[in-house]
Amino acid sequence: MRVVCPHCKSVNNIPLLESYKKANCGKCKNSLLETKPIELTDTNFDEVIVNSDIPVIIDFWAPWCGPCKMMGPNFEKSAAKFPLKALYTKVNTENEQNLGARFGIRSIPTIIVFKNGKEVHRISGALDEVNLNNLTSQFI
Template identity: 45%
Template sequence: MSAESIHVVCPQCAAVNRIPSERTGSGQCGKCGAPLFSGQPIILNDANFARHIARNDLPVLVDFWATWCGPCQMMAPVFAQLAERHRTDLRVAKLDTDAAPHTSAQFAIRSIPTVILFRGGREVARTAGAMPLAQLEQWLTPYLKNAG
């Protein structure tokens, strides 16, 4: 057994949990008891965004979207599928740009949907526009250790 561990931010209460790396994909939050890997997109806002980006050891893919945006609505099921398929190697999150104007401005979101991949608290890739699941996964492949 490996003694290595990773930090995973709880999707419910934003508590930082340390889990053994071999248990990635399972476990519950030590603070609130919520599953750490629900297979559903995490809802971000101005208050919890920085913690999820900076404190997760897994890469975090954020969909910057708005409720009134047609292409964003088309991407919603794609993001849900992505969250389920990559529950162990990627944190999939959504940020409503209208509800989180500070974070949207910080990252100069000019068109939606915009998808940004963060690793180690830093932006590593960005793309804009709706795309099917296969295309999104192909775009992600170079950035994920266990893509596929």
């Protein structure tokens, strides 16, 4: 399966396994098991979405948004539960207004799930860790 390195954003082909003890990027050699959400921008958005065989969970947020700030730690905790099962990403709608407009983001936080390069689910409003885990589990 193809996965995007959270460090250098290069595409890696790795075998599809139930779980992984070790998986490193072929380019930068950092761990692909890193689960910290990666920041998507106008320049890397399409490449990440198209080159991920695992679901991509995107949090559209803004730094001034109270509910976004509350959900941020839950989003990171949930990401840690799905290494190489789902790719957690964030789009700062203040910095990436084109992406916010492109996807019709009217309220934040908004979570969009992409699978096989297509949007498959969207939900607005802050979610706790359990609901984020449940949402992700539906698509892996």
